[in-house]
Amino acid sequence: MKILYSYNKTGFEAAYWEREIRAASNTEITFIPFNHGKFLNPAMYLRAQQLDNLYYQGHPGLAAMYDALKALMAKERTDVLLVDNCHPYHPEFLLKLDTYKVIRTTDGPATAYDRDFAYIHAYDHVLYHSPAYSRDLTMPEKLSYCGAKRHDFWPLMVFDQFCRPQESEEQVMACPRDIDIIFVGALYLDKMPFLAAIRRAFGRRFQVHGLASTKKNVYFNLKYRTPMWVTPIRFEDYVPLYRRAKLGVNAHLRGKFTVGSYRLFDLPANGVAQLSDGGEYLGHFYDVGREVESYDDADDLITKLDRLLTYPAEREMLARAGYRRAMAEHRAGTRLHQLRDILSPALN
Numbered sequence: 001m002k003i004l005y006s007y008n009k010t011g012f013e014a015a016y017w018e019r020e021i022r023a024a025s026n027t028e029i030t031f032i033p034f035n036h037g038k039f040l041n042p043a044m045y046l047r048a049q050q051l052d053n054l055y056y057q058g059h060p061g062l063a064a065m066y067d068a069l070k071a072l073m074a075k076e077r078t079d080v081l082l083v084d085n086c087h088p089y090h091p092e093f094l095l096k097l098d099t100y101k102v103i104r105t106t107d108g109p110a111t112a113y114d115r116d117f118a119y120i121h122a123y124d125h126v127l128y129h130s131p132a133y134s135r136d137l138t139m140p141e142k143l144s145y146c147g148a149k150r151h152d153f154w155p156l157m158v159f160d161q162f163c164r165p166q167e168s169e170e171q172v173m174a175c176p177r178d179i180d181i182i183f184v185g186a187l188y189l190d191k192m193p194f195l196a197a198i199r200r201a202f203g204r205r206f207q208v209h210g211l212a213s214t215k216k217n218v219y220f221n222l223k224y225r226t227p228m229w230v231t232p233i234r235f236e237d238y239v240p241l242y243r244r245a246k247l248g249v250n251a252h253l254r255g256k257f258t259v260g261s262y263r264l265f266d267l268p269a270n271g272v273a274q275l276s277d278g279g280e281y282l283g284h285f286y287d288v289g290r291e292v293e294s295y296d297d298a299d300d301l302i303t304k305l306d307r308l309l310t311y312p313a314e315r316e317m318l319a320r321a322g323y324r325r326a327m328a329e330h331r332a333g334t335r336l337h338q339l340r341d342i343l344s345p346a347l348n
Contacts, residue, residue, distance in 0.1 A: 008037030016161035024336035039065035048118035091122035108258040127154035130260030158265035187212035196224035242270035250276035268322030
């Protein structure tokens with residue numbers, strides 16, 4: 001089986017995505033990386049309507065992308081086109097491609113109508129990264145309602161670039177951990193009250209890093225009267241920072257309905273004891289209570305963080321169990337190899 005894996009990444013991310021996708025190839029499955037982000041700024045087609053406008057206009061960057069994709073597919077004689085994040089292929093272009101077409105959802109309900117549902121009819125198969133969707137429907141139920149021909153659960157993963165797979169469990173756990181609690185992510189407005197509550201409870205013992213403008217930092221400090229300045233970090237800095245942390249907080253924009261981020265796998269793969277929202281859906285990724293700790297709200301999280309800081313042996317047990325699960329089942333190579341069993345029945 002030959003899979004052309006189309007994705008959008010730049011710089012540091014582009015390098016390890018291409019390297020690790022290609023390296024996952026074996027005698028039964030071959031991966032051909034295709035970085036569609038090289039041809040056109042994804043900000044130009046984040047929404048389906050924007051892509052439709054570009055296609056109608058015959059945008060030269062879009063045309064060059066489509067020509068390069070068709071040439072590579074013909075050269076490699078691929079069986080599958082798998083499209084991941086910021087989907088750039090117009091349904092009318094896909095209609096002319098004689099291959100098995102697979103779309104992967106990665107952002108959940110917050111952007112599903114802009115980036116996913118508009119394209120489902122043009123693909124033979126949908127891979128969803130989380131079974132959660134809304135109070136009324138699960139993601140597989142929603143996809144069936146939208147008319148998806150086939151759909152399967154295929155979670156996100158931890159790339160080897162974001163952990164140290166060459167080290168033993170003991171080496172990872174022996175890292176000096178001088179950061180009590182860490183959160184790495186964007187300073188979204190919806191997350192500010194939650195982050196402020198944790199900061200007030202733990203002060204400087206709780207560190208936050210990620211995407212945040214000066215304007216958002218100033219707003220946060222004035223609005224919540226909680227001194228904290230979120231500093232941006234490079235992708236290269238994630239692993240050294242995680243390896244210093246005892247506890248890691250995972251929070252999603254819509255709570256349990258958007259559980260399944262890359263952070264869900266990056267934290268335990270670096271020996272960090274993870275506390276995550278996700279409700280009943282969290283159990284699709286880890287054994288809750290043994291490999292990950294769940295929380296319902298900020299007050300519940302603060303209580304559990306305090307307990308795990310007080311009892312280091314309990315914290316280490318959680319970190320070790322999460323680490324073992326992440327490294328055994330959630331690494332990129334393992335996840336990519338799962339595609340053979342997922343796609344083979346459909347191709348046959």
